Amino acid sequence: MLPSNNQSLQFSSQPRPSALVDSTTSMQVDKNEASFVARDEMQNGEFSQAKSIIESSKKLQDDLRMLGMKIKQHEDSIKLLKTQKNKLDDSILDMQVMLGKYHSSSAPKTENKDQLHLQSEEETTEQILRHEKSAAGILCQLKTRHGTQASHLTLTKDVLGPVAALGKVDDENLSRLFSEYLGVQTMLAIVCKTYEGIKALETYNQDGCIDKTSGLHGLGASVGRSLDGRYLVICLESLRPYAGDFVADDPQRRLDLLMPRLPNGECPPGFLGFAVNMIHVDSSNLFYDTASGDGLRETLFYNLFSRLQVYRTRAEMVLALPCISEGAVSLDGGMIRSPGVFSLGSREEVDVRFLKPSATSDVPQNYIETEKQMKEMRWEKEKLVEDMKRELALLNSVKFNFESKKQDFVKFLAQSSSYATQHQFQAARDRSTPR
DSSP states (O other): OOOOHHHHHHHHTSOOOHHHHHHHHHHHHHHHHHHHHHHHHHHHHHHHHHHHHHHHHHHHHHHHHHHHHHHHHHHHHHHHHHHHHHHHHHHHHHHHHHHHHHHHTOHHHHHHHHHHHHHHHHHHHHHHHTSTTSHHHHHHHHHHHHGGGGGGSTTTTTEEEEGGGTOBOSOHHHHHHHHHHHOHHHHTOEEESSHHHHHHHOOBOTTSOBOTTSHHHHHHHHTTOOOOSOOOEEEGGGSOOOOSOBOTTOTTOOBOOOOOOOTTSOOOTTEEEEGGGSSBOOGGGTSOSSTTOOOTIIIIIHHHHTTOEEESOHHHHHHTGGGOSSOEEETTSOEEEETTEEOOSSOOOOSOOOBOSOOOTTSOHHHHHHHHHHHHHHHHHHHHHHHHHHHHHHHHHHHHHHHHHHHHHHHHHHHHHHHHHHHHHHHHHHHHSOO
16 A cells, blocks of 8 residues: 555655764765875875985085085195196206206316217127127127128118117116116127018028028128027017107107006105116117117017016015016016016126116216206106196096086986976965865
C-alpha cells in the first residue's frame, strides 16, 4: 500500500542523519588540511632552494677570493724574482766592466795568457799522442807533421778531430770529472761531419776484411803507428740534435734546458748547471757543422752528456735524486751514470782531458775570485729565470681558473635572478587568486 501524499511530505521534511553531516564537515576539514600541508611543503621546498642558492653563492665567492689571493701571491713572487734578477744583472755588469779594465790595461799579460792557451792545446795533443796505436793518435801525428795541409787530404777533409780537442773546460776539476765520465775511448773518438767521411776512414776487400793499405790503417803504417783494435767514430749528421731553444743573447749558444725541480717545486740546493752548457766551444764550431746548420753543442756534446747535472757536493747530489733523470756528477767526485746506476770507489785519472780556454796562473787573485763570483751569479741568474718561468706558468693557470670560475658565478647569478623573478610572480599570482 503506497503512502499518501501527507506521509510523503512528512518523510521528506525529516532532518538529515548526523553521520552525513559529520562526513561532509570532515571532507571540508581534510581539504583545508591538505591545502595547509601543500602550502607548507611548498614553503619548505622554497626555503631549501633558497638555502641551496645562498650556499652555492658563498662557495663561488670563496673560490674567487681564494683564486684572487693566489694571483696576488704569484704576481708578488714574479716581482720579487725580477728585482733579484735585476740586482744580479747590475752586479754581473759591474764585474764585466772591472774585468774589461783589467784586460785593456794588461796587454803583456793577455799575450802571456794566449801563449799559455797554446801550450794547453799542445799538452792535449801530447796526451793524445801517448796513445800511439789509437786512431786519434795517428790523426794528431799527421797534423803535427803536415800542419794545415793534413785537413785537405781526402781521408781527413771531413774530420773535425778527436772529442778531446773539440771542447774546452775552464775548470781543471770539471775537466777531469767530465773526462772520467766519458772515458778514454770516447775522449779519443774521431768526429766526422758526414757518413762519407766515416767511409773514407776504413775500406774493405771483397771478403769483408779491413784493407790495411788504405784509410787510417794505411795512414798509420805510413807514419810508423799501426792501428790495433776498435776505435769510435762519431758522425754528426747522423746524431739527433737538441730540438729546444737556446739561451737568449748567449754568444756560446748554450741550451735552454729546464732546471731540475724537487717534488716541492724548488731547484735542488747545490745544483750548478748542466755539463753540456759547461763546455766551451770555439766560435768556428758553434754553427754549421752539419748541413742542417747545427753546431757541436747541440749535436756532439748534447749526445755525449745529454742532461747530465752538476752539483757542488756528493751529499747535495744524493738529496736531488728525485729530479735526476739522466745522470749527475759532483765536484767532489760523486757520479751517477743513470737513474739507479752509481759509480763508487776512488776517482780515476784519465790521461786525456779537455782543453782549458784560458790559463789563470799569472793573473791576480782578485781577478780569479771575480771570475768565480761572476760565474756563480750567472748560475744564480739562470735559476731565477727558471723560477720566473715557473711562476708565470702558474700565474697564467690561476688566471685561467679565475676567469672560468668568474663566468660560472655570472651564470649562477643570472639563473638565481631568474628563479627569484619566477618566485615573486608566482607569489603575486597566488595572492590575487580568491580562496
